[in-house]
Amino acid sequence: MKTAILVLASTFAGFASAGQLSCPQFAPADWGIGQKALESVRVMSYPAQDLPGPDREYYATPPWEEREKAGFIYQIWHLEKVVGFKHEVDCVYAGTDRYLSLELANARRCAARWRARRDHGVVPYSLNFWCK
Incomplete structure (x- = not known):
């Protein structure tokens, strides 16, 4: 089972520029696991009254767009504001079951x-992820 640490966007501002939220490139230092690189992300949408349990993959949504350009592969998610629904991303790090949930x-x-x-x-561990 993955272990989650929920971080609110307001407390995460140090990792992102103004108006932007991003997954850190490496697992938080206070995890004490060394520099584990960002390996993947799970962008999730779910009813606000639900709390994703250990099977968080159930709520993961595929990207709306995927394209290759100038030596990079991009995946894009458009997050619509829907009454009664929440959006989260899990930043998943290499070599650990822990993830950072934003x-x-x-x-x-x-x-x-x-x-x-x-x-x-x-290229393994070349992932960057951000939201605006």
Whole structure:
């Protein structure tokens, strides 16, 4: 089972520029696991009265768009404001079951960017993720 740490967007501002929220490139230092790189993300949408349990993948939504451009692969999520629904992202780190969960209360668009390989795969641990 993954262990979650919920961080509200307002307390996470140190990792992102004004008006932008992002997953840190490495797991938080206070986890005491060394520099584990950001490996993947789970963008989730779920009814506000529900609390995702250990099977958080159930609430994960696929990106609306995916494209390759200038040596990078981009995935885009458009987050519509729907009454009674919440949006969150889980920042998943390599070599650990822990993840950082961020509430996306005011975000309208999120993007993931990986460095692309020549075979159209992705370079491991090259992920950047942000929301505006």
